[in-house]
Amino acid sequence: MDALSATFSALADPTRRAILARLALGETTVMELAEPFEMSLPAVSKHLKVLEKAGLIARGREAQWRPCRIEVNALKPVDDWLENYRRLWEARFDRLEDYLRELQPDGKPKKKESKRDRKK
Amino acid sequence: MTARNNVIEADDRTLVIERTFDAPVELLWKMWTEQEHIAKWSCPRGFTIPEGSGDLRVGGQWRCCMVAPDGAKLWLGGVYREIVPHKRLVMTHVWDDENGKPGHETIVTVHFEAQGQRTRLTLHQTGFDSVASRDGHMGGWGECLDKLAELLAA
Numbered sequence: 461m462d463a464l465s466a467t468f469s470a471l472a473d474p475t476r477r478a479i480l481a482r483l484a485l486g487e488t489t490v491m492e493l494a495e496p497f498e499m500s501l502p503a504v505s506k507h508l509k510v511l512e513k514a515g516l517i518a519r520g521r522e523a524q525w526r527p528c529r530i531e532v533n534a535l536k537p538v539d540d541w542l543e544n545y546r547r548l549w550e551a552r553f554d555r556l557e558d559y560l561r562e563l564q565p566d567g568k569p570k571k572k573e574s575k576r577d578r579k580k
Numbered sequence: 581m582t583a584r585n586n587v588i589e590a591d592d593r594t595l596v597i598e599r600t601f602d603a604p605v606e607l608l609w610k611m612w613t614e615q616e617h618i619a620k621w622s623c624p625r626g627f628t629i630p631e632g633s634g635d636l637r638v639g640g641q642w643r644c645c646m647v648a649p650d651g652a653k654l655w656l657g658g659v660y661r662e663i664v665p666h667k668r669l670v671m672t673h674v675w676d677d678e679n680g681k682p683g684h685e686t687i688v689t690v691h692f693e694a695q696g697q698r699t700r701l702t703l704h705q706t707g708f709d710s711v712a713s714r715d716g717h718m719g720g721w722g723e724c725l726d727k728l729a730e731l732l733a734a
Contacts, residue, residue, distance in 0.1 A: 462677075466686045468708040538707065542595050545686075545705055549597050551624035553701075556611060559621045560603045 463515075465536050470514035471538075475499070476507050483517060483530040490526060582697065594706040601701060604692035605666050608701065612669055612690060619644070638663060642671065654678070657689075666692055 471477060479493055494504040508528060511517045515534040520527040601608055611617045613636050619629040621677045629694040632644030643657030662670035662723040669690045686707045693700040 462684065464707070468684065471708040506734050522702075539708060545595050546597065548624065549595070549703060549705070553599050555598070555621040555623070555625060557599075557601060559617075560601055560607070560611070563607070564603060 464541060466514045467516065467538055470516055473507070473510075476511055477505075477527050478514060479507060479511065480530060484529055487520075487527045487529040490528065493528065518572060594704055599701055600695065601699050602697070603699060604693050604697050605699045608692055608699040609666050613663075618653045634660075636660060636663065657682075658685075661687070666694070668692065670729075 465488050471480075475497060478497070482488060482493060482496075490501060490504060490508065494501050497504065508517065508519070512519060516531055518531050520529075538576070603611075606713050611621065613634075615632050615634055618633050618634070621643075623629050626649040629644050630646045630647060632642075634640070634642035636642075638660055641657060642660065643655070646654045646656065648654060656674060657676075658672035658674050660669075660671045661669060669692075671688055672680045672685050673688045674685045684707060687706055689704040691702040691704075693702070
């Protein structure tokens with residue numbers, strides 16, 4: 461599996477995304493992480509292993525506490541990936557607009573409307 | 581799972597693009613579902629799509645070859661997941677890698693909204709949705725309260 465797929469694979473679980481959201485607020489122990497999830501420690505540990513393998517989190521050395529922290533850089537490829545697709549779709553939509561004008565020559569060409577906002 | 585402060589929607593890592601086109605929804609639907617039309621627009625300027633095929637039914641495959649200005653051939657394809665004429669089209673979208681093997685799979689959802697003689701298109705593309713649905717535990721995507729922190733602003 462390529463690195464990007466591994467990252468998306470790790471993100472493809474709502475619990476893991478929630479864990480990441482929690483870690484974004486600061487370094488946290490496994491115990492604290494498990495608290496809001498009504499989940500056993502081993503179950504949480506399993507999710508943490510997936511996140512760690514994908515490079516999305518790092519864990520401290522202290523055997524007992526092993527605090528987890530998020531690795532923000534691991535999400536950079538995801539954002540680069542999004543940006544590539546955004547450019548591709550904008551280019552495709554530009555052409556679709558032109559093509560529609562060709563198909564409906566009597567149509568009233570209007571100025572294009574484009575919203576580039578990400579979903580709120 | 582609880583919603584928290586200082587976080588944003590998980591689907592912030594979903595691509596969302598909206599645009600309103602000067603054409604009725606029936607025509608837009610054709611643009612997206614008929615090969616002869618798809619080949620005319622679904623690549624950037626300077627590129628061409630000399631080959632393409634599509635089996636427009638749920639589970640049917642589509643595939644095409646995009647030729648770059650320098651002659652490089654880029655193959656891409658996917659599978660139709662949902663087809664609601666004039667309303668919604670859902671498909672997977674995968675580029676072949678340099679070895680001709682399918683690369684990372686994504687899901688593209690296109691919503692068509694008729695606005696008189698115009699049509700608003702909303703396109704969503706996500707990279708982890710496809711993994712989730714493939715693994716069979718898609719958790720109410722878009723509706724659930726999953727949050728992913730705004731990491732890059734940190």
